[in-house]
Amino acid sequence: MTGAKRKRKNMLWSKVHSPQCEDIKQWCRRRLPILEWAPRYNLKENLLPDTVSGIMLAVQQVTQGLAFAILSSVHPVFGLYGSLFPAVIYAIFGMGQHVATGTFALTSLISANAVERLVPQSNQNLTTQSNSSVLGLSDFELQRISVAAAVSFLGGIIQVAMFVLQLGSATFLLTEPVISAMTTGAATHVVTSQVKYLLGMKIPYISGPLGFFYIIAASFACYCTNMENTYGLEVVGHIPRGIPPPRAPPMNILSAVITEAFGVALVGYAASLALAQGSAKKFKYSVDDNQEFLAHGLSNVISSFLFCIPSAAAMGRTAVLYSTGAKTQVACLISCIFVLIVIYAIGPLLYWLPMCVLASIIVVGLKGMLIQFRDLKKYWNVDKIDWGIWVSTYVFTICFAANVGLLFGVVCTIAIVIGRFPRSMTLSIKNMKEMEFKVKTEIDEEMLRQVKIISVNNPLVFLNAKKFRTDVMNIIQKENVNSQALDDISKCEQNTLLNSLSNGNCNEEASQRCTSEKYSLILDCSGLTFFDSSSVSMLVEIYMDCNSRSVDVSLANCTASLIKAMKYYGNLDSEKPIFFESVSAAISNSYSNKNLNKLCDHSEL
Numbered sequence: 001m002t003g004a005k006r007k008r009k010n011m012l013w014s015k016v017h018s019p020q021c022e023d024i025k026q027w028c029r030r031r032l033p034i035l036e037w038a039p040r041y042n043l044k045e046n047l048l049p050d051t052v053s054g055i056m057l058a059v060q061q062v063t064q065g066l067a068f069a070i071l072s073s074v075h076p077v078f079g080l081y082g083s084l085f086p087a088v089i090y091a092i093f094g095m096g097q098h099v100a101t102g103t104f105a106l107t108s109l110i111s112a113n114a115v116e117r118l119v120p121q122s123n124q125n126l127t128t129q130s131n132s133s134v135l136g137l138s139d140f141e142l143q144r145i146s147v148a149a150a151v152s153f154l155g156g157i158i159q160v161a162m163f164v165l166q167l168g169s170a171t172f173l174l175t176e177p178v179i180s181a182m183t184t185g186a187a188t189h190v191v192t193s194q195v196k197y198l199l200g201m202k203i204p205y206i207s208g209p210l211g212f213f214y215i216i217a218a219s220f221a222c223y224c225t226n227m228e229n230t231y232g233l234e235v236v237g238h239i240p241r242g243i244p245p246p247r248a249p250p251m252n253i254l255s256a257v258i259t260e261a262f263g264v265a266l267v268g269y270a271a272s273l274a275l276a277q278g279s280a281k282k283f284k285y286s287v288d289d290n291q292e293f294l295a296h297g298l299s300n301v302i303s304s305f306l307f308c309i310p311s312a313a314a315m316g317r318t319a320v321l322y323s324t325g326a327k328t329q330v331a332c333l334i335s336c337i338f339v340l341i342v343i344y345a346i347g348p349l350l351y352w353l354p355m356c357v358l359a360s361i362i363v364v365g366l367k368g369m370l371i372q373f374r375d376l377k378k379y380w381n382v383d384k385i386d387w388g389i390w391v392s393t394y395v396f397t398i399c400f401a402a403n404v405g406l407l408f409g410v411v412c413t414i415a416i417v418i419g420r421f422p423r424s425m426t427l428s429i430k431n432m433k434e435m436e437f438k439v440k441t442e443i444d445e446e447m448l449r450q451v452k453i454i455s456v457n458n459p460l461v462f463l464n465a466k467k468f469r470t471d472v473m474n475i476i477q478k479e480n481v482n483s484q485a486l487d488d489i490s491k492c493e494q495n496t497l498l499n500s501l502s503n504g505n506c507n508e509e510a511s512q513r514c515t516s517e518k519y520s521l522i523l524d525c526s527g528l529t530f531f532d533s534s535s536v537s538m539l540v541e542i543y544m545d546c547n548s549r550s551v552d553v554s555l556a557n558c559t560a561s562l563i564k565a566m567k568y569y570g571n572l573d574s575e576k577p578i579f580f581e582s583v584s585a586a587i588s589n590s591y592s593n594k595n596l597n598k599l600c601d602h603s604e605l
Contacts, residue, residue, distance in 0.1 A: 185397025
């Protein structure tokens with residue numbers, strides 16, 4: 001009797017606590033993505049390409065770490081630490097499988113403003129080399145890294161706070177033109193800051209509004225008048241071995257670096273998220289925008305206790321992962337092993353590395369950002385309003401700072417959309433019965449083919465483009481699932497943007513015939529009153545994704561500007577027609593190609 005009671009008690013206990021355990025497991029997998037991908041790691045297929053990519057990435061991590069540390073106005077060795085710890089932390093919490101996190105030019109330049117303001121170069125004469133200091137560095141160097149670590153700490157706290165507030169859902173405001181212009185402008189700032197190293201000039205640190213133009217003027221004057229009497233080659237100098245014990249950043253200066261901390265939090269996250277989303281789009285996986293806040297926030301907070309400068313994902317290093325065939329985050333972890341070897345063994349050999357070489361590394365590393373000037377031609381052909389946003393955001397970034405340019409671009413984008421939306425018109429849904437038809441093919445039996453027509457009855461802009469694409473792909477996926485399961489073809493799709501109304505039915509025999517058939521998708525753009533570059537990019541993505549799923553896509557009632565924008569934006573298939581003057585013309589084209597085998601649905605957006 002006692003055993004039976006104990007058994008019933010254990011069963012009751014397991015029923016009560018099993019859901020809680022499952023919830024905890026799901027939460028851990030969601031917040032620690034490494035628990036999701038690490039158990040499924042394929043050593044045989046992925047280890048070799050990840051190792052090769054990790055070695056190549058380590059070379060860039062080391063050289064850029066040294067260079068970006070100097071850009072941040074701290075000792076080069078701290079750049080090595082910044083190339084190690086943030087990468088490990090992001091591999092645990094981040095979702096970008098091909099994103100290389102570590103030192104970053106834009107965040108280094110922002111933190112340099114705080115370092116130079118609170119610990120100016122003139123203070124170096126007031127401090128002396130101390131053998132009791134960390135790694136034998138002077139108190140001046142430790143004061144400088146303390147300021148940079150404080151910026152990293154507070155910037156990370158801001159990012160974690162944004163994660164707690166679930167502000168990742170607001171990242172749709174960071175449109176492609178704004179990010180492109182901001183990063184290009186910030187890269188221009190970085191390049192001008194390296195002129196003194198590239199040309200061997202001694203120019204004082206300049207920041208603040210219009211600082212870009214002051215630098216240009218000073219560099220030109222020094223070069224033309226030959227002000228420098230000595231041209232000694234400046235080198236990196238002593239790189240100490242090892243990693244010092246953790247130490248908390250100074251909390252008493254947090255209020256003094258709050259401006260730079262917000263800049264690091266916003267600019268670093270915006271640039272990193274753009275790379276993560278691009279990686280996800282390229283390799284067909286998803287990225288949680290809010291989780292990225294947590295990953296980068298923890299990377300900055302934890303690393304600040306380990307003498308690290310602010311971190312973010314870098315375009316150049318991410319491109320290395322692409323080009324060398326990296327498969328997973330293991331490539332970044334392998335690169336960290338080689339960085340660790342440099343810290344403990346090879347670091348002192350870098351003594352004679354010229355500063356002009358590091359400056360060249362910085363400039364070359366920004367090539368991907370600087371060539372974004374080519375985006376101006378794209379935006380001019382796709383949407384001239386986006387072109388104007390790009391130019392104005394770039395000007396504000398150049399004249400003031402990256403965070404100011406970013407905020408201006410977001411505000412400008414919202415204001416323009418608010419001004420355009422009230423003028424938009426919506427169309428009433430068409431009569432579904434008029435759109436039903438059957439097509440008899442030349443084969444012996446009658447075949448029915450489904451044509452799904454989606455009416456776009458609202459403007460498509462960055463606010464709703466992502467949701468529209470999700471809804472369309474969900475409809476296509478459900479069609480495929482229902483077809484494979486031999487379910488009823490007639491169904492109803494309802495969501496906030498798309499309402500799919502089905503009017504036909506199909507018996508079991510017809511369903512069996514349809515399992516291997518593909519169907520056509522027609523986007524009726526007669527109600528698309530205006531669009532921007534984000535929506536054009538989304539329409540091209542829908543076309544490409546549907547082609548990969550063997551779904552024929554046609555666009556009807558498109559304006560000449562939309563056709564021009566899509567042809568310019570994407571490499572569309574020119575062998576078969578895509579754009580049609582009307583829905584009936586698109587249907588006729590499908591009929592002529594004998595691609596129709598079911599009933600017609602019509603969806604409204």
